[in-house]
Each structure stands twice: as structure tokens, then as C-alpha cells.
Amino acid sequence: MSGVLTSLRGLTVTYGSGEAAHMALQGLDLDILKGERLAVIGESGSGKSTLALALGGLLPPEARIDGRIDWPGFAAPPRAGRDIGFVFQDAGASLNPVIPVGRQIAEVARLHLGLSRPEARDRARALLARVRIPDPDSALAAYPHQLSGGQRQRVAIAAAIAGEPSLLIADEATSALDTIVQAEIVALLDELVHAEGMTLIFITHDIALASGFADRIAVLHDARLVEARPAAELLGAPGQAYTARLLASHIGLDTPPLIAEEQP
Numbered sequence: 001m002s003g004v005l006t007s008l009r010g011l012t013v014t015y016g017s018g019e020a021a022h023m024a025l026q027g028l029d030l031d032i033l034k035g036e037r038l039a040v041i042g043e044s045g046s047g048k049s050t051l052a053l054a055l056g057g058l059l060p061p062e063a064r065i066d067g068r069i070d071w072p073g074f075a076a077p078p079r080a081g082r083d084i085g086f087v088f089q090d091a092g093a094s095l096n097p098v099i100p101v102g103r104q105i106a107e108v109a110r111l112h113l114g115l116s117r118p119e120a121r122d123r124a125r126a127l128l129a130r131v132r133i134p135d136p137d138s139a140l141a142a143y144p145h146q147l148s149g150g151q152r153q154r155v156a157i158a159a160a161i162a163g164e165p166s167l168l169i170a171d172e173a174t175s176a177l178d179t180i181v182q183a184e185i186v187a188l189l190d191e192l193v194h195a196e197g198m199t200l201i202f203i204t205h206d207i208a209l210a211s212g213f214a215d216r217i218a219v220l221h222d223a224r225l226v227e228a229r230p231a232a233e234l235l236g237a238p239g240q241a242y243t244a245r246l247l248a249s250h251i252g253l254d255t256p257p258l259i260a261e262e263q264p
């Protein structure tokens with residue numbers, strides 16, 4: 001890992017205005033490093049998706065941004081789809097149901113890499129193999145509904161990396177999947193970002209999932225950054241009471257608590 005990919009200073013995002021104004025992020029200071037796997041964890045409504053959308057320049061018109069987002073890791077401001085790939089929770093919603101998956105992936109490659117149709121089709125086939133879809137040749141012609149949930153998410157990942165982004169943002173990308181498929185998708189993301197030298201922002205409310213592979217964990221609570229520290233450090237000795245509560249509340253049926261007891 002070397003250098004800062006993006007630097008956030010005082011990042012504040014407000015939805016709506018006047019009495020209806022709601023601050024979804026408040027004064028966030030955070031550097032995201034090139035090549036790191038950063039997990040962003042927090043409860044529902046803490047501002048995780050807002051952070052992802054702000055980074056991708058994808059916030060809706062009713063959102064106001066204050067503070068700074070700088071990109072020292074890019075020569076020009078990054079473009080969503082090309083420089084920043086996104087994988088969302090619901091692959092069913094991000095894939096078009098009436099277009100074969102091969103064409104959907106190829107379109108991204110054509111649009112962002114300027115490939116010819118045959119080149120883009122070859123790239124789609126290679127990407128389907130890359131994300132380990134069985135029989136990529138037949139899968140090119142498959143429609144999303146003909147694939148399983150896990151396979152659809154693999155296709156969504158292939159489409160997200162088709163433009164060769166240097167930053168991949170996975171926003172609750174595994175939340176709709178069962179535990180085994182979740183683990184497989186996490187392993188795939190992990191392997192891809194390593195192999196392609198991408199930076200990964202992995203947004204999740206599932207701290208156990210994040211703790212398995214993240215280099216660093218950023219904790220959001222109520223629109224604020226509570227702490228951002230190397231994963232092993234944060235899990236071993238949370239610096240903030242909120243993080244300790246979050247860790248202690250992780251009691252799954254088949255997983256031990258991540259820390260022995262709540263810290264003061």
C-alpha cells in the first residue's frame with residue numbers, strides 16, 4: 001500500500017433543506033489508502049451508503065455536500081463506472097432483466113475502455129470466467145433470472161470491474177445472500193482486489209464479515225466517524241465505547257463474540 005487514494009476533510013452531506021434538513025454525514029475526516037481493503041461498518045442509517053454515493057459523485061440532487069473530497073490518487077476527478085466500480089446489495093436491481101448478462105458486462109467495457117463489440121464480448125467472457133461463473137460461454141447469453149443469487153452477484157462484480165476501476169465500492173454486496181455464498185463472494189472480492197491492485201471499500205453492518213479480511217475498519221455512528229484503525233487493532237482494543245458496544249453486541253449462534261467483554 002502506498003499513498004492516499006482519496007482524502008475526505010470535514011465531509012458533510014445534508015439531505016433536504018430548512019426544517020426537513022437531515023445530516024447524513026457530519027464532518028468526516030478520513031484518508032483512504034491506495035490498495036487497502038477498508039471496511040465501513042455501522043448500524044442502519046449511520047451514513048454508510050451516503051459515503052459510498054458521495055465518493056462516486058452519485059448523490060441525489062436533494063443532497064448538499066460541504067467539506068472536501070480530494071483525489072490525490074487520480075490525475076483527474078474519478079468517474080463512477082470507469083474509475084470507481086460499484087456493487088450493490090441487490091444484483092437483481094442493478095442488472096437489466098431483459099438483457100443477457102454478457103451484453104451487460106460488454107457494454108461497460110465498450111463504454112469505458114473503448115473496445116470494439118467482439119473485443120468487449122471477449123472481455124465479458126473472460127470476466128465471467130474471472131468471477132468463476134461455470135461455463136462462461138453459455139453464461140454470456142443467460143438472462144439474470146436464469147442465474148442463482150450468488151451467480152447474479154458474481155455477474156454484478158464482473159460488470160463493476162469491466163471498466164478496470166482502481167476503486168471498488170461494495171455496498172452491502174453480500175447482505176442478501178446466505179452465509180456460505182456470502183463467504184464465497186467476500187473471498188472473490190478479496191482475491192480480485194489483490195490481483196488487480198484495486199482499493200476496496202466494503203460497506204457492511206456485519207462486523208464479523210468485515211473483520212475476516214479488512215485491513216482497516218472505519219466505524220460510523222449517527223453520521224459521524226467514530227474511529228478508523230487497522231482491523232486487528234480495532235478488534236483487539238476498540239478505542240471508543242461505541243465500537244466496543246458494537247463488537248460486544250455481535251453474538252451470533254455460530255460465531256463467538258469478537259471481543260471477550262465490553263470495554264469501558
Ligand SMILES: Nc1ncnc2c1ncn2[C@@H]1O[C@H](COP(=O)(O)OP(=O)(O)OP(=O)(O)O)[C@@H](O)[C@H]1O
Pocket residue numbers: 015016022023024042043044045046047048049050051060062205
Ligand atoms: N435521498 C435521501 N433523502 C433523505 N434522507 C436520506 C436519503 N438517503 C438517505 N437518507 C437518510 O440519511 C441517513 C443515512 O442514510 P444511509 O443510507 O447513508 O445510511 P446507511 O448506514 O447506509 O443505512 P443502511 O445500512 O440502512 O443502508 C438515514 O437517516 C437516511 O434515512
